[in-house]
Amino acid sequence: METETILMEHSDTIRTDRFDIRHTFESGQPLTFHADYTESGPSRNLSYATGRGRISVASKGNRLSYDYIGDYSASSARNEVVRRFALADDIQAIYAGINTDPFMDSAIRSFNGMRITENDPWEATLCFIISQFNNIKRIRLITRKLIERFGETYGYDNKELKLFPSASAIADASLEDIKVCGTGFRAEYIKSAATACTNSLDLQSLYPMDYEPAKSALMELDGVGDKVADCILLFGYRKMEAFPIDTWIKRVMETVYFKGRKKTIKELHRFAERRWEPEMLGYAQQYLFHNARSLKVGR
DNA sequence: ACCCAGGCGGGCG
DNA sequence: CGCCCGCATGGG
Numbered sequence: 027m028e029t030e031t032i033l034m035e036h037s038d039t040i041r042t043d044r045f046d047i048r049h050t051f052e053s054g055q056p057l058t059f060h061a062d063y064t065e066s067g068p069s070r071n072l073s074y075a076t077g078r079g080r081i082s083v084a085s086k087g088n089r090l091s092y093d094y095i096g097d098y099s100a101s102s103a104r105n106e107v108v109r110r111f112a113l114a115d116d117i118q119a120i121y122a123g124i125n126t127d128p129f130m131d132s133a134i135r136s137f138n139g140m141r142i143t144e145n146d147p148w149e150a151t152l153c154f155i156i157s158q159f160n161n162i163k164r165i166r167l168i169t170r171k172l173i174e175r176f177g178e179t180y181g182y183d184n185k186e187l188k189l190f191p192s193a194s195a196i197a198d199a200s201l202e203d204i205k206v207c208g209t210g211f212r213a214e215y216i217k218s219a220a221t222a223c224t225n226s227l228d229l230q231s232l233y234p235m236d237y238e239p240a241k242s243a244l245m246e247l248d249g250v251g252d253k254v255a256d257c258i259l260l261f262g263y264r265k266m267e268a269f270p271i272d273t274w275i276k277r278v279m280e281t282v283y284f285k286g287r288k289k290t291i292k293e294l295h296r297f298a299e300r301r302w303e304p305e306m307l308g309y310a311q312q313y314l315f316h317n318a319r320s321l322k323v324g325r
Numbered sequence: 326a327c328c329c330a331g332g333c334g335g336g337c338g
Numbered sequence: 339c340g341c342c343c344g345c346a347t348g349g350g
Contacts, residue, residue, distance in 0.1 A: 054331060154331080161330035164348060210346030215333080251333050272331035290340090315331075 038104060039091040044117045046139025047072055047085045053137070053316040054162055055261055056145040056153040059169040060190070075173055075190045077146055081106060095182060096189070112141040112264070123303050124310040129282045133317035140316060142308055143261060147229040148193045150262030155215050155249040157257070164208070171207035172196070196220035215249025222247055229262075237267040252291065266308040269298045275311060278318035 047070040051063045061074035073082040079096015081103070090111075094103040108114060121134050145153075152172070157165050176191035176199055196204070197220040204213040223229055227247065232240040237259065244255040256270035271279075271291050279294050280286060289297075302310040318324075 155333095157330095158332040159330065159345070160332085160347085161349080164330075167348080205346090208347060211344090212333095212346080249333065253332060257331075270331070274331065319331090 035093055035095050036098075036100065036103065037091060037093045038100065039089060040104070040107065040113065042085065042088050042090045042111075042113055044139045045085065045088075045090065045111060045113065045141060046137070047083065047090075047111075049137045049140035049316070050111065050143060053140055053312060054319070055143050056150055057143055058162060059153050059156075059166045060173060075177060075188055076106065077149070077190050077192060079189070080187055081110070083107060083111070095187060096180070109144045111143060115141060117141070120306055120309050123306045124313065126301060127282070129278075129317065130310070130313060133313040136320065137313060137316050140312065142264065142266075142312055144264050145261050146190070147232065147258065147262035148223055149190055150258045151219060151223065151229070151244075151247070151250070152191075152193075152196070152216065154254045154257040154261075155219055155247075156209065156212060158212065158249065158251075158254060168208045172204075172209075175199075175203065175207055193220045193223040197224045212249060218248035219250065232263060237265050240265065241268075260308040260311075264308070266306060267304045269295060269307040269311045271295065271311075272315075274315055274318045274323070277324035278314055281323055 048063070048065070051057055051061060051072055057072065057074055061072050064071045069084055069086045071082065071084045073080065076096070079094060079098050081092060081094050083090055083092040085091075090107075092103070092107050094106070098106065117139070125131050125134055153165065153169055156168050172191055173188050176195045177188035178192070178195070180187045180189070196216060199217070201213050201217055204216055209216055227243065232243060235243070240263065241255045241259060244250050244258055245252070250258070253270050253272055256268040259265040260268035260270060271294050276289070276291070276294060279297065280289055283297065298307060298310065
């Protein structure tokens with residue numbers, strides 16, 4: 027029974043250490059934009075569409091159980107969960123490395139167990155093209171509409187299962203159909219990037235590449251600039267040298283590290299690269315970001 | 326009503 | 339290189 031197709035639901039469990047499903051879900055990662063999250067008492071549940079099925083994880087304390095539906099074998103489903111939630115990361119070592127000041131210390135204490143998830147590169151690309159000049163609530167609205175409209179449909183227990191839409195499905199869609207999902211001026215970017223990822227750019231080929239050349243390749247895509255490329259590299263490829271600087275990161279760094287003085291994106295990148303280890307920059311950014319948003323720094 | 330949102334592309338000096 | 343501008347849309 028290698029590749030079970032749908033209609034059969036399977037489950038398994040994994041022991042985890044310092045994994046907080048809620049902080050991970052709420053911290054502005056691709057799962058924030060499309061997953062379903064519920065809480066009941068001590069148990070937290072996260073359910074999301076992938077390109078080939080649907081995964082549902084539930085955590086109670088240090089036990090994580092998961093169900094899967096779709097084109098998964100037992101081992102590929104387990105691999106998906108372990109990778110998606112970065113369960114192999116040595117989070118203690120990361121905390122020791124990035125805890126350089128009181129603000130970081132408070133971020134680590136407030137959001138202990140927040141992981142940087144690993145998402146499919148196309149999934150990350152689509153989510154973060156949508157994210158530009160936008161807010162998290164609306165990014166979520168748009169992403170879910172795209173899944174609903176363009177995700178492949180499977181029947182499942184008298185219900186419907188929507189997969190995360192492939193690049194080719196979006197490439198084949200009309201601009202109007204993409205706009206109906208609320209994408210606005212980003213519709214052209216989305217269609218163009220989807221077409222490129224279907225025809226000319228093989229996103230899989232970026233995995234073995236170094237950070238800089240991979241970033242250059244991504245920035246060839248329409249609608250992908252410095253910040254979105256860093257997000258794709260971090261949340262899609264887990265290249266930890268990536269340090270996406272958005273309005274929140276800019277404000278919080280100016281406030282915490284520069285006494286409120288204005289700094290350029292370039293200066294902030296340089297500062298981060300001197301302050302934190304390259305293999306931990308992504309985590310440093312994520313804890314800064316979520317703490318800043320939570321405290322509304324500068325708002 | 327008005328303002329803003331995990332930025333980017335294009336045009337300018 | 340830096341700066342400035344417009345950009346669709348929905349929620350506060």
